[in-house]
Amino acid sequence: MAIRKIVTQGDPMLTKKCRQVTDFNDRLHQLLDDMKDTLAEAQGAGLAAPQVGVLRRAVIVVDDTDEMLELVNPEILSQSGEQAGPEGCLSVPGKWGMVSRPSCVRIRAQDRFGNWFEAEGEDLTARCFCHEIEHLDGHLYVEHIDHFMTEDELEEFYEAEENRAK
Numbered sequence: 001m002a003i004r005k006i007v008t009q010g011d012p013m014l015t016k017k018c019r020q021v022t023d024f025n026d027r028l029h030q031l032l033d034d035m036k037d038t039l040a041e042a043q044g045a046g047l048a049a050p051q052v053g054v055l056r057r058a059v060i061v062v063d064d065t066d067e068m069l070e071l072v073n074p075e076i077l078s079q080s081g082e083q084a085g086p087e088g089c090l091s092v093p094g095k096w097g098m099v100s101r102p103s104c105v106r107i108r109a110q111d112r113f114g115n116w117f118e119a120e121g122e123d124l125t126a127r128c129f130c131h132e133i134e135h136l137d138g139h140l141y142v143e144h145i146d147h148f149m150t151e152d153e154l155e156e157f158y159e160a161e162e163n164r165a166k
């Protein structure tokens, strides 16, 4: 297990289409273990292999029970609803943008041994599925925004959220 360096916006790794994982070997397991360590250290909600400089279709997503899901060759099967909220990325540190995403997303992926499984995510997990899978095709969330949110805009959003919850 090791912490890997997270590349940031401007690095060509983040704009490339990643290749399918075909070998479910020790090298893949090492990558997934390292990605989990790196994500935990960075305290993020998700991490895609190209963010640590590996152009393969593998991502880690933290689900709503705080468990780290390993998704190899993930694909979106269906999506529904809509949510708008601030989104950030470990490769665009310290910045946030308002992005609309589906509120419910169903995916399928392979585990580290190559077995296919399906998973469903709502709210933040749904957002994270979309965000991480986009990384694998060389896209960043910043392509969906017209500006980064200011401190005031962020504060306003979270205040409104709190009021809605009351």
Ligand code: ZN
Residues within 6 Å of the ligand: 088, 089, 090, 091, 131, 135
């Ligand atoms: Zn990201």
